[in-house]
Amino acid sequence: MYHGYTPKKPRRNEENMIRTVETDLIIKNIKEMCIEANYYLSPDMDRAMKQAADTEKSELGKKILSQLQENLKIADEETIPICQDTGMAVVFLEVGQDVHFEGMSVGDAVNEGVRQGYEEGYLRKSVVGDPLIRENTKDNTPAVIHYSIVPGDKVKITVAPKGFGSENMSRVFMLKPADGADGVRDAVLTAVRDAGPNACPPMVVGVGVGGTFEKCALLAKRALIRPVGEHSDIPYIEEMETELLRKINGLGIGPGGLGGSTTALAVNINTYATHIAGLPVAVNICCHVNRHVTREL
């Protein structure tokens, strides 16, 4: 037994800068965010969709983009969800390390928020409790929750309800280091080409490069919540994002997959360190709604 170190008792008093957050506040916010994400397009996506309607080359493509504009207007004015697939709730919780939660467990609070949001918001319950027995849980829980601990005393919540038309077309490729940047480009183009009309284009393409098998998938998922129009702060990755967007739009898939010059609105790439023997690449595809709402408590 090791006796060299006696851990200090957890510090809990206010002098030590611990901030208390009631988990009821998490329930309330998750509920509101589930509803908001499903009825209103985020400002970044709204800008990108309007711009696409102006630049699309195909006549049918233009018609579809204008229908999607009308769809957003109806969703907003008549409180109808933008899409009937109101998604499985993906929740990112970035918790400041100086936060102390009071109330129920944080995971239970998130699920309670999802339950209330999907019920009160007239959102479709699309979750089955077991992947093979497939019985609907009838309240859209459980959510998929990704926790991270960050400096500070805030709690940042992102709710990104994910539809499965596009989720089903997502891929993980375990490339070899020798495949390099060309391999990454081919992986992304392959995934998008194969997704075609199934993923409800124009799509947003989230890419994770590096890490491990599961890390790159999470990097890709996080890339989808980066606002469309913002680029990687790594110069060569920013270049790759721009180049891939151009190439994807050159695939001809177009709005609804019915041909055209707008296949994707953005390619967002996140990278991470990886092993000397590997080059994992994940491509997470999202439709033109790409729901994401972020709040800080």
Added chain:
Amino acid sequence: MRGRMDKHITTPITAQVTRDLKAGDYVYITGTVYVARDAAHKRMIEALGRQEELPIDIKDAAIYYMGPSPAREGRPIGSAGPTTASRMDKYAPVLLDLGEKAMIGKGKRTREVIDAIIRNQAVYFAAVGGAGALLSKCITKSEIVCYEDLGAEAIRKIEVENFPVIVVIDSEGNNLYETAVREFAVTETVGEVR
């Protein structure tokens, strides 16, 4: 290929109707349409396996692959856009051989489904994916026919008025997803990734 046309059709969708529809046509459907997706298709095929009758009148029927969001008070239905059709590929040829004439969904179909479309002079329409609010405005009535326990996946009978769709695969097997994409493709061939 002749130019794309706007057409109005009413259900039931007979071979006479499908004969005039060509890939790329923009079509407005009015009439009765059945709604079914994954779980309902599975049950229908299982029922056939037990030599039972189908719960719907399949002859010249149109099936919309869709699972709506809940309806608010006073409205027939919630958001109601198409779901990915490929998940129904396993079941569709059987239903087409029994008389189903039109499928409404989004996304690619297998060769087996395309062959069944040609064999039965049927048609595959795409509705615009992610336009569930807009499409719900063309649905005037909705009732659950069976499999109510499946919730959003229950079989429904809906009445539609000028419901907008695009012919993707016509009765001759022409496939708009292939021809239209070629028309706008400029990116060189994608390298193969395994």
